[in-house]
Amino acid sequence: MAIVGFAGSIRIVRQYERGLIFRLGRLRQATRGPGLAMIVPVIDRMQRVSLQIVTLPVPAQDGITRDNVTVKVDAVVYFRVVDPVRAVVEVQDYMFAVLQVAQTSLRSIIGKSDLDELLTNRERLNQGLEVMIDNPAIEWGVHIDRVEIKDVSLPESMKRSMSRQAEAERERRARIITADGELQASRKLADAATAMAGTPTALQLRLLETVVEVAAEKNSTLVLPFPVELLRFLEQRAQEPATGPSDAELPADQAYVRAA
Numbered sequence: 001m002a003i004v005g006f007a008g009s010i011r012i013v014r015q016y017e018r019g020l021i022f023r024l025g026r027l028r029q030a031t032r033g034p035g036l037a038m039i040v041p042v043i044d045r046m047q048r049v050s051l052q053i054v055t056l057p058v059p060a061q062d063g064i065t066r067d068n069v070t071v072k073v074d075a076v077v078y079f080r081v082v083d084p085v086r087a088v089v090e091v092q093d094y095m096f097a098v099l100q101v102a103q104t105s106l107r108s109i110i111g112k113s114d115l116d117e118l119l120t121n122r123e124r125l126n127q128g129l130e131v132m133i134d135n136p137a138i139e140w141g142v143h144i145d146r147v148e149i150k151d152v153s154l155p156e157s158m159k160r161s162m163s164r165q166a167e168a169e170r171e172r173r174a175r176i177i178t179a180d181g182e183l184q185a186s187r188k189l190a191d192a193a194t195a196m197a198g199t200p201t202a203l204q205l206r207l208l209e210t211v212v213e214v215a216a217e218k219n220s221t222l223v224l225p226f227p228v229e230l231l232r233f234l235e236q237r238a239q240e241p242a243t244g245p246s247d248a249e250l251p252a253d254q255a256y257v258r259a260a
Contacts, residue, residue, distance in 0.1 A: 009038055009039055009040065009041050010036055010037075010038065011032075011036070011037040011038075011039055011046050012035075012036060012037070013032050013033060013034050013035060013036075013037050014034060014048075015034045016050055016051050017034070017048045017049065017050055017051065018031045018032065018033065018048070018049050018051060018084045019031060019032030019033075019037050019046045019047070019048055019049075020032075020046065020047045020048075020049065020084060020085065020088055021037070021039060021044055021045075021046050022044065022045045022046070022047065023040070023043055023044050024043060027085065027088075027089065031084060031085065032046070047088060049081055049084035049087055049088060051080060051081055051082075052080065053078055053079070053080045053145060054078070054079055054080060054095065055076060055077075055078055056076065056077045056078075056079065056095065056098060056102070057074070057075075057076050057077075058074055058075040058076060058077060058099065058102045058103060058106060059074060059103070060072045060073065060074035060153065061073055061074070061103055061106045061107050061110065063106075063107050063110030063111055064110070064111065065110060065111070065113055065114055065115050065118065066111065066112060066113060066114050067114045067115055069115045069154070069158060070155060071110060071115065071118065071152055071153065071154060072152075072153040073106060073110055073118065073149060073151070073152050073153070074149075074150050074151055075102065075106055075129065075147060075148060075149045075150055076147070076148050076150055077098065077099075077102050077133065077144065077146075077147050078144070078145040078146045078147070078148075079098060079137065079142050079143060079144045080142070080143055080145060081094070081141055081142055081143075082141055082142070082143045083141030084141065085141065086139070086140055086141030087140055087142060090139065090140050090141065091140040094140050094141070094142055097137075097140060098133065098137055098140075098142060098144075101132075101133050101136055101137065102129075102133050102147070105129055105132040105133050106129065108132065109125055109128060109129055109132070113125060115154075118149075118152050119152060122149050125149060126146070126147050126148055126149060129147040129149070130144050130146065130147045133147060
């Protein structure tokens, strides 16, 4: 019997736990650390409190953002007990209490934020949630380490609208880039044309390069444009007045040769 009574008075507290002893319902001041803890059978009752970081998922909360968009947001809370006495005495179930505060805080954040903030500025929202949950939780001996928004679910109609908006934005950027490229190309072509206008030889060389490039393709027929400079030369020669001696002024034998 003595051995059974002695075994009943031994309790083991793990490294990550602290033990609280209640003697006849009254809390003993000293908490029990890791190792063996002795209690008085029937009179004493020990409650263990874990000091590990607890991962608490927050169920998805429905809400309406500040710009009147219905969303569903879920999150996860990381917290740990820093004061085992207050966590046991001050609140009936500190995990349930933290969960309820997290749900109400998450709904409050949804109502105070725009949709763009929920999608792009989560870091600031996470910090705001952490402060809102930590303020009441610290009174229960609980410290909130971190709060993370996991997912933001949107209605299907809103998803389609955002998809069309993103597509229109991408098309606008593509048109701007194409127009900018055409503008730069036209400026370069204008500069090249201005440079070639003063040097007809360069224009002819460019024409020959183009002919070589076209001939490299597998074409059976090659049509070459008539050189514009040659046409201009012939036109100028046609418009020039005849400055040489006439047939009447030439000797008879030279006049006969010209006539022939």
